[in-house]
Amino acid sequence: MSQNNARSSLFGALFMPALILGVLIILAILVISFRSSPSAPSAGNDNTRTLDASLISQFEDTYDALGESVGKPDAPITIREFADYQCPACGSFAPTAKRIREEMVESGKARFVFFDFPLPMHAHAKQAAVAARCAARQGRFWDYHDRLFETQRDWSQRDDPTSMFLDMAVESGVDADRLEQCMTQGGPDEVISQNQEAGKAIGLRATPTIIVGDTLFSGAVSYERIQQAVERQSGGGNG
Incomplete structure (x- = not known):
């Protein structure tokens, strides 16, 4: 032993x-x-990169018309967001996006364009995007858009969020019957697909993706960093 x-x-x-x-x-x-x-990612990359001039021209000439925009077309700079309504990070960024619209856009410093990029892993993201685009046909996009993010946790957990989307219509001043008809017919499907193509054109890697002039931020970014990028670029008229 x-x-x-x-x-x-x-x-x-x-x-x-x-x-x-x-x-x-x-x-x-x-x-x-x-x-x-x-x-x-290389050290110091910080998920930030610069888009070349040809891509910015594509946005100005083609892609921007496919998004939902607010602000003066001749604003010194354009801020673009690609987002998925069911994406938690997009929900966290939503208050920052709203602050941009209320402060930078209202003051004339920037124009803001929202693009849909529903991800396949989110079961209700495409339906939410369709609902928001249908609300846009009644001139109530931003109210409905904000409600989708505010109630994201509730509707994203449902097997079928349709009833919630219709309830949100009433809360947002949207005619629910017209919204339901628009959603059923799938009218906005084509423009949402074109939004996704625009995202692929810039090599979109995450939602939200924010483009300030020619500077792309992959993932959520603070209001302060966006403000810094606006101040740095607006003097040159990039956008």
Whole structure:
């Protein structure tokens, strides 16, 4: 027994350090592989990049007309948002977007354009986008848009949120019968698909994606950073 115990102790003494060393080597390889991977963000990238002039021209000439906009067409700078109504990060950014519209847009410093980018993993995102676009046909897009984000947690958990979408119509000053008819007929489907194509054209990686002039922020971004980007670019008239 004592001989067996001695062998077990020796095995444990040799095996455990080797196991730990092996784990450390594997972790080191994984870290090196991640850092060298082209898809991994480089240090200091901060999910921010600059769009080239040809893409900005595409927005000005084609894509902007597909979004829902507010503000003067000749504002010094345009702020664009791509979002999914069922995306939690988009819901968190919604108050910032509303503040942009109430402060920067109202003061004439910027124009704001919203684009739909419903993600396939969100079961009700496309239906919500359709409902908002149908509300836009009655001139109540922004009221309905805001209610969708305010109530996101409730309707996103339902098997069928249609009744909530119709209730929101009444809350937003929208004719519910007309909204339901528009949703049933799928009128806005084509423009939503075109919005998604615009997102693909800029290599959209996440929602929300915010474009301030030619600066793209992937993911939610603070009001302060957007304000800084506006101040930095508006003097040059980029937008």
